[in-house]
Amino acid sequence: MTKNLRVKSSKLVDETYRISFKFNGTTYYGFKGDTLASALLANNIHLVGRSFKYHRPRGIMTAGSEEPNAIVQLHNGTSRTEPNVRATEIEIYEGLVATSQNCWPSVKFDIGGINNFLSPLLPAGFYYKTFMWPASFWEKYEYFIRKSAGLGKSPDVPDPDIYEHKYIHCDVLVIGAGISGLIAAKTAAKSGFKTLLVEEKSYLGGSTIYQDSEFFKINNQNSASWLEKEINEVKKIENLEIKTRTSVAAFHGYNFLLARENLTDHLPLEQRENKTRQRLLKIRAKKVITATGSIERPLIFDNNDRPGILLSSAIKKYADLFGVACGEKNILFTNNDSVYETAISLIQKGIKVQAIIDNREEIDSKLIKETEKNNIKIYKGYTIVDTFGYKRINSVSIMKLSKDGQKVIGSKENISCDSLGISGGWTPAVHLFTQSGGKLKFRDDDQVFIPNTYPSNQMSIGSCNGDFTLDEILINTPKLLKEFLNIKKTEYENIEIYSAFNKSKRNIWLLPSNKIVGKTKSFVDFQNDATAKDIKLALREGFRSIEHVKRYTTTGMGTDQGKLGNMHALGIISETASSKMGELGTTTFRPPYTPLTFGTIVGRNVGKYFDIIRKTPIHEWHFENKAEFENVGQWKRAWYYPQNGENMHEAVQRESKAARDSAGILDASTLGKIDIQGTDASEFLNRVYTNAWSKLEIGKCRYGLMLNEDGMVYDDGVTTRLDENHYIMTTTTGGAATVLGKLEDYLQTEWPELDVYLTSVTDHYATISVCGPNSKKIIQKVIPEIDLSDKDFPHMSFKNSKIGKVKCRVMRISFTGEQSYEINIQANYAKSVWENCMEAGKEFNITPYGTETMHLLRAEKGFIIAGQDTDATMTPIDLQMDWIVSKKKFDFIGKRSLYRSDTIREDRKQLVGLITDNPEEILEEGAQIVADMNKTPIEMLGHVTSSYFSPNLKKSIALGVVKGGKNMMGQKLIIPMEKKQINVTVTDPVFLDKENKRLNA
């Protein structure tokens, strides 16, 4: 079976450099420059996978990124494993290990192959129809579907490679380095534009670089030689950057494009260490020239999917570029002149062409004459009606086409072969153009969609613009470039072109057969196993929109996005439904053009660089003192400080008790701080908070509640009047950025007349909060000069002071209900002041506490946490905080919404306290609250928002929101849990020290 099909020296491979690789467990050899596909074909291996639905044997079909079948998994079971790699794109390197992806248990014996015989049972929509019912069976189906579909395996260990992102700005981006792209890049760069040329392959020149025959000439040289000279010149141009192995994945609006640059995928594994594997290029180009070429169309006939059936252009490419024969007995099948180029290439290399089957009846061109000269039989006006051979094609049946091309006539003839090249003409690769928002038009002459209107400063040239032949390209491209780049002249004005290509084509979307369509397997989408029959069935079942037919039949929904067969699907729909091609529209091509790795998408933003981490200036102390941390937005906050193996509950109980019994200390530096200055600062606060601010004395603090315009609580915090026109506002940790944004919005857009300036100072000041009965004594030791007497420094007031020579602000405010002082100090002094407090508090057992204890202490006092006890549906009235809503103020943000018909409903969810019958039972936050378990459906009254065991009250306490809760004091409610029901009583949300005696204790 193994033989060498290497023919002759070729353009791309270096036959002095042998490379070994493994495919499905066997070691093979190829040469440097080979793709995995060309190396396999050189070893006479066509069978590389199984089809998705019927598990039919499938072979390499193309030589590019449009490949539907030859999809492999690289390095299975290792950290570098990668699924969905197209064998036609990956360049081989020493040590490459590839396995067929879409087969189980093996490519040669495939259990799913039985689906092929069951295929009458597997029509379009089969998966939708069958696996939908009964729903309980889904789990069983899923196991087998996944296993037998075998869509590749994701790695289960971290990716060892490095990826990065790079921004590129250029005047002109040229996508594709075929002949037209090269002409464009050279012209643009030489006209002074900073130009970037990207090419998905490893080499420049596209298909012209191996168009090496006397039938295609430019200025009297073979087109390949002419282009080679051009490339040499292009490489020397200074303001032209060329990136090969770089594939544009997405073309967004405003000429923003994403491209993937492959840097190491072609290198042996040991040479990849410490190198960037792939780069995501984020390109912003003033002008974009798309020269993405075209993709050869297959032909749609019965059993057109056997291993050994390739696009005719792929056979030519493997021969010319890689020196590989796809078979020893080749048949070519066509509706246009392209296969004759292939035939001539094969003849030149001594590869046998058995016969050519041409749909066209009356044809004549120089290419055909040359082919006939070599005694190759051409069946004119014929079509293939069937093929044979299970794991490799071994013969075809042909029949004569009727005049109208609607049916076959005469008798069948069989021709043996081991490879079949097919060509249905060419489809412009307009994927990127349409991604950018470009609109297509349908050209009836040769049945292609070409660019029509451009949404941005861009231009399509070459065969992606419908110019397929050498003469069209060389005549039209310079014209388009002159207009697009606004230049007078190009180097390509008086060029002599000779092309033997005859453009005639006989387009038949679905070739007729001697069987009825229902009995054929004429594949339209090879990857997803959608056949012409499926499309016709979808139409019979009433589907009309191309987008619906696509989803029902799964045509075009594979990783190749139907690059080969989408046009035929459209054609068959239009013929069957008697609608016009141009009017059907096309399905939408979405980014990425070819799949991207996750590594490329995330770049360097992995591990600790995944997101920004913010630490307080006292963080180091918390870390050294074994704090557990919790993430609050981007902040790392000390959560609790376990001692002697305490768990969280034990640590929090100890910390909470210490804070109320003697003294606790909290790092509150993460609270948002906004410095507010200006002659209208008081008026501004009046408008943004629900309560009144004009009369707040200098040196006093006030708690404020901020609403959205819809009346719902948005944020809260204490604001201090530092001076006549100077305030410092605090916000919640999570709300800091959005509160500043909201305030700026109102100032700039609604009230630009106010003289107010806002500055975020969150990071500039650290905040150390000392609370508890002994807090006053500790602060006095730390700041001896300050008068802390209740008379001189009462609750809710502020003083400027100094610690040593460093200025600080001290606020007497409390979030725990205890007497409490907050020192605000320049961030870089914070750690030493914290240590001062710890030292001064030693004799009082000062206990550092984290966010968990803070939450518990405030819950004992019934203080809300905006975002925990509120969720953007709670008004201050719902929170039973009517006291903070000014009745006198003319207006404030959200005021009008507080008496909308919906917000004044008595049965809104309202904040209440919940006490469990069993004081040891701690409720789960988020648990539902109900009153009547016998009602169906059970009415959900609300849910638990905060819940703790209070060491100070020696019982479980909770806050929750309950419909009409305000009027339910003392009522019994139920918290239904999975295995029990917990009985609770509705109470006031303030559990401890309702009279606020402790604030001045």
Place this chain on the structure above:
Amino acid sequence: MFLINCPFCGEREQSEFKAGGEAHIVRPKQPTELSDDQWAEYLFMRKNIKGIQFERWNHIHGCRKWFNMVRDTSNDEIKAVYKMGEKPPVK
């Protein structure tokens, strides 16, 4: 991704900006005078046009200034940008 011409800073990437909804909705001077329906009109009702739309944008990772934009939502073409308080340059 748009390229947005901030009226204060010049052309910048869209990632530096935040969209802020429909423009030229003026907060009522006397909300208390309004009926529920009138207030709801201000609070909730937005046009969401296919075609020429007037929008608020904020150069949040730049100068932090709010400004207005005229954008064709059918093809994302930005017709104009102008400062708060200025009259729209196009109809």
